Amino acid sequence: MANTAPDPPAVVWFRQDLRVADNPALAAAAASGRPLLPLYILDDDSAGEWAPGGAARWWLHHSLAALAGRLAGLGVPLVLRTGVATQVVPRLVDEAGARSVFWNRRVEPFASAQDAAIAARLRARAVTVETFNAALLHEPERLRPKGGGEYFKVFTPFWKACLRLPPPEPPAPAPRPLRAPARASAGEALESWRLLPATPERAAGFEALWQPGEAGARLRLEAVLADGLENYAAGRDRPDQAATSRLSPHLHWGEIGPRQVWHAVEAWAQQGKRDGRTKAAEAFLRQLAWREFSHHLLVHFPDLPWRNFRAEFDALAWRNDGRHLAAWQRGRTGYPLVDAGMRELWATGWMHNRVRMIAASFLVKHLLIDWRAGARWFWDTLVDADLANNSASWQWVAGSGADAAPYFRIFNPVLQGERFDAKGRYVRRWVPELRALPERFVHKPWAAPAAVLRQAGVALGETYPRPIVDHAAARARALHAFKAMRG
DNA sequence: TTTTGAGTTGTTCGA
DNA sequence: GTCGAACAACTCAAA
Numbered sequence: 001m002a003n004t005a006p007d008p009p010a011v012v013w014f015r016q017d018l019r020v021a022d023n024p025a026l027a028a029a030a031a032s033g034r035p036l037l038p039l040y041i042l043d044d045d046s047a048g049e050w051a052p053g054g055a056a057r058w059w060l061h062h063s064l065a066a067l068a069g070r071l072a073g074l075g076v077p078l079v080l081r082t083g084v085a086t087q088v089v090p091r092l093v094d095e096a097g098a099r100s101v102f103w104n105r106r107v108e109p110f111a112s113a114q115d116a117a118i119a120a121r122l123r124a125r126a127v128t129v130e131t132f133n134a135a136l137l138h139e140p141e142r143l144r145p146k147g148g149g150e151y152f153k154v155f156t157p158f159w160k161a162c163l164r165l166p167p168p169e170p171p172a173p174a175p176r177p178l179r180a181p182a183r184a185s186a187g188e189a190l191e192s193w194r195l196l197p198a199t200p201e202r203a204a205g206f207e208a209l210w211q212p213g214e215a216g217a218r219l220r221l222e223a224v225l226a227d228g229l230e231n232y233a234a235g236r237d238r239p240d241q242a243a244t245s246r247l248s249p250h251l252h253w254g255e256i257g258p259r260q261v262w263h264a265v266e267a268w269a270q271q272g273k274r275d276g277r278t279k280a281a282e283a284f285l286r287q288l289a290w291r292e293f294s295h296h297l298l299v300h301f302p303d304l305p306w307r308n309f310r311a312e313f314d315a316l317a318w319r320n321d322g323r324h325l326a327a328w329q330r331g332r333t334g335y336p337l338v339d340a341g342m343r344e345l346w347a348t349g350w351m352h353n354r355v356r357m358i359a360a361s362f363l364v365k366h367l368l369i370d371w372r373a374g375a376r377w378f379w380d381t382l383v384d385a386d387l388a389n390n391s392a393s394w395q396w397v398a399g400s401g402a403d404a405a406p407y408f409r410i411f412n413p414v415l416q417g418e419r420f421d422a423k424g425r426y427v428r429r430w431v432p433e434l435r436a437l438p439e440r441f442v443h444k445p446w447a448a449p450a451a452v453l454r455q456a457g458v459a460l461g462e463t464y465p466r467p468i469v470d471h472a473a474a475r476a477r478a479l480h481a482f483k484a485m486r487g
Numbered sequence: 488t489t490t491t492g493a494g495t496t497g498t499t500c501g502a
Numbered sequence: 503g504t505c506g507a508a509c510a511a512c513t514c515a516a517a
Contacts, residue, residue: 147515154494157515237496290495357496396495408509409497416497475498479509486510 009096009181010034013041013089013103015111017134017254018067019214020074022171024132025102030175036076037096037181040064042193043085046114050305050387053380055349058203059212061195063253066213068190076178079187086117093127096185101127104134104254107295108387109302137168137258137292140299151300153402158296159289167266168259205347206383210249217250221261225268230276233283239341239352240425245284246350248384251291258288294392297402305375305391313400316485319368327468328363329377331431334467336443337417338362340430347430349383354420360397361411366474368481371398399482407482410475417443433463 010029017023029036044051052060068078081088093101101122105115119129133139143161145152152158197203211219224245228235235243250256262285269281298304308314327333331342341355351359363374375394379385395401421427424442428435434442436456441448445458446466453460460466 145515146517149515152515154514156494286495354496361497403494403514405496406510411496412498483510 008099009037017104020174029102035181057195062212217256294388298388308400334465335413336427365478
């Protein structure tokens with residue numbers, strides 16, 4: 001039997017919803033009139049191999065610090081606990097004599113299994129459990145194909161179905177006032193979790209670029225609307241421009257919700273009343289819909305992180321050369337655009353969207369390395385690592401996914417560089433050893449005459465690697481392997 | 488039930 | 503240099 005407190009608190013369990021505005025679990029807990037006991041659990045065991053990776057832990061540290069500060073300001077200190085959530089939540093409920101628990105749902109298979117187990121355990125003790133959707137524009141079960149299919153496997157019909165639904169609820173502001181329990185619950189110190197990299201210089205590039213937390217997310221969104229979105233449709237493919245929103249890590253950690261983004265973008269499009277704005281808003285929301293689609297897929301195909309969505313890919317003869325994998329991870333493939341992307345990833349915890357596709361395609365097709373090895377590396381190095389997005393996107397590139405790229409679509413990293421980074425600015429920024437090469441050769445240093453290389457201070461095979469595979473040969477090999485798989 | 492139309496992001500080759 | 507075709511049919515979704 002749980003303790004009976006005179007004024008039993010409501011536990012608000014924060015997970016990937018590290019914000020106080022547009023947070024339905026927090027809002028409902030506040031509306032219940034109970035004192036609030038906000039909780040965050042570091043539960044690596046339950047997540048297993050998909051516990052947050054190195055870059056994500058850096059983000060989590062700062063995001064939790066921001067959330068704790070915000071909640072403290074509102075008068076309800078955040079309690080940090082370590083352990084398996086199925087045990088930690090009921091234990092805290094007992095300790096504090098809580099009679100109700102609120103949280104926002106997640107779509108990861110281990111997380112939703114855990115939700116069910118905890119809810120059952122709490123309800124068995126007559127504790128009220130209420131869960132909410134904070135991470136998606138629409139509840140996954142509201143989206144079903146008309147023909148009776150279980151879920152959507154093609155993006156465009158999915159997106160059209162989203163647009164047919166009533167627009168997502170307008171986001172609510174942070175609830176207040178909030179009341180703290182009479183007796184504080186003990187928590188752990190954030191520093192004791194050691195989420196930050198062991199060597200501070202590892203995070204220097206992260207700190208220069210990002211401001212984790214709800215306020216940082218808000219600033220990003222405002223910056224995008226103020227000076228980025230007009231040019232979004234045209235500029236988003238250009239890694240040498242800052243035309244993408246960089247909202248992905250904020251969305252992953254729930255520092256901002258998709259509903260907030262949706263309504264802000266719609267309002268922005270209304271304001272201008274110019275045609276360009278409508279177009280830009282559509283192009284942008286379409287990207288948000290890809291995030292939504294990935295989550296939809298993971299909900300209905302929970303093996304997405306492990307198993308080929310299209311089973312015939314199980315027969316693909318991967319080469320999985322360990323030295324090639326290492327060269328790719330370190331940005332030393334000899335293809336400047338691929339290497340620039342991989343180094344941007346390592347330095348900043350993020351990679352431009354188009355470059356992600358090219359670098360991923362290179363791993364899967366040019367090197368014939370299993371997409372799961374790439375997904376694993378991204379998981380450890382991205383600050384926005386998200387199980388739904390990462391798994392769905394890797395499977396998309398590999399061709400094994402839903403509505404995926406056809407197997408014969410093999411990006412040519414030289415052509416892509418010349419098209420989307422024409423001046424080579426992006427490559428020069430991240431591959432400084434090629435900085436002095438003329439435009440003509442910056443995406444293919446091996447084609448430069450010896451004198452040009454010498455003048456630019458490039459010694460192929462010494463200061464910068466020769467290509468680890470020949471494009472034409474690797475392309476032919478990939479086409480052959482994929483054709484053989486289709487058998 | 489059957490039919491019809493559509494499907495994120497490319498590359499290469501030959502005329 | 504530019505343009506269309508081939509790459510490969512297949513599955514999904516909706517009417």
